[in-house]
Amino acid sequence: MRQHHLTTAGLAVLSAAATVALLAGCSAGASGDAGGKKADDHRTAIDVADIAKDDAAAKLLPESVQKAGKLVVGVDPTYAPNEFKDKAGQPIGWEIDLIDAVAAKLGVKTDYRTAKFDNIVPSILGEKYDLGLGGYYDTKKRQETLDMVDFFQAGNQFASPKDAPITDELDVCGLKVAAQNGGSAPLVYLPELDKKCTAAGKKTITVLGYDTQDDATAAVSLGRADAMVADSPVIGYAAKLSKGKLVTSPIYDSTLSGTPIKKDRGQFADAVLQALQGLQKDGTYTDILTYWGVENGAIDTMQINGGTE
Structure with missing residues (x-):
């Protein structure tokens, strides 16, 4: 799957420790609204201000999410280029850009909460987080308690x-x-x-x-x-x-991957899927993947629970 990746000019790997630091960014910061911010080090493929809201998709969001006006996203920012941190400690990466764009399409913000990978799903099931990012494969096991919204192939x-x-x-x-x-x-x-x-x-x-x-x-x-x-x-x-x-x-x-959402939250997964389909149709999806160099993992048909193993 994703063999080609974005490299940032001027990055130098001087030692194993430097490699780790580059992958992780700095360790400060645990959450925040990354949508559309374009500070010098905050690399992003999109400006969320340019993304039109899909009212029909937004209406499918749970009432609690609509009222909060944000998607609370559990993220393990140690998984470059999917998600990692800039120098200010804010999450960046192609999955961050994609979910920022999804949120804009749904008329809400993103609120990223840093967590260890294996703690994210339990927090989704407990509704502490709305969804998660961390390179999640869509497996039959995960489908037992989650709706996996597929947007990539890994x-x-x-x-x-x-x-x-x-x-x-x-x-x-x-x-x-x-x-x-x-x-x-x-x-x-x-x-x-x-x-x-x-x-x-x-x-x-x-x-x-x-x-x-x-x-x-x-x-x-x-x-x-x-x-x-x-x-x-x-x-x-x-x-x-x-x-x-x-x-x-x-x-x-190679298999499908995407973001996990708790199963019994109404049409939440459908809302995210419809937003993704809109981003695919208007070219934003392709722009994001191409910017980060992972376009080889793009899929033609986004779906919910498409994994078969």
Whole structure:
């Protein structure tokens, strides 16, 4: 999926620590309205003032959201280029731009709340957050309690040191592989890959779990892990920031991804879907993905719960 990514002129990766810092931005700030802000470091593909409200879609929002006038979004801003932080601590990235545009289409603001990836869904189910961002794959398991609004196609990908490239899935058998806790890679993909390793008579994978993608990247850069795995835009972006120190594998098991919304909130998911479809029709969707270099993951048909696995 997303092999090509935006790089910012002047970024220099001087060490593993610098790689982590670039992926995460600075650590300050936990929430805020990022819609349309264009400070020097706040890179964005859009100006929300240019986006026309879709009254029909807005009427589908839950009354509580309409009254609040905002979407409360749980976000793990350590997952560049999907979502990370600028120097002021505000979230940026292609998923941030897309949800800012969705909010504008629905006539509301965005209120981003920083959280660890594996804490976002529980907060959505508890209605502390309205939706979440963090590179969420649409899986049958998630569909049991969530409506996944699909707007992208992603896949699993590995990154490893340039002198130890991974060209086949079975190359990771017996290796120490870093992955972010709570994601589909350690919960679904790597266990399935382990079965292939066993069937091929190879050693099993040692999974090293980390709370953030930045920590997983650092583990590989510092030699604590042999490789890392995440969704393809994240891996590609990390590899580019490494200035050749890390190389990427082919992409495996491409699937739909999007934003999770609690199931029993009326037509909430339909409102978000209709807003996304409007952004696709007017070209905003393509503009955002192209700006951030992830246009290869664009999908033709946006839908709710389109995942089949």
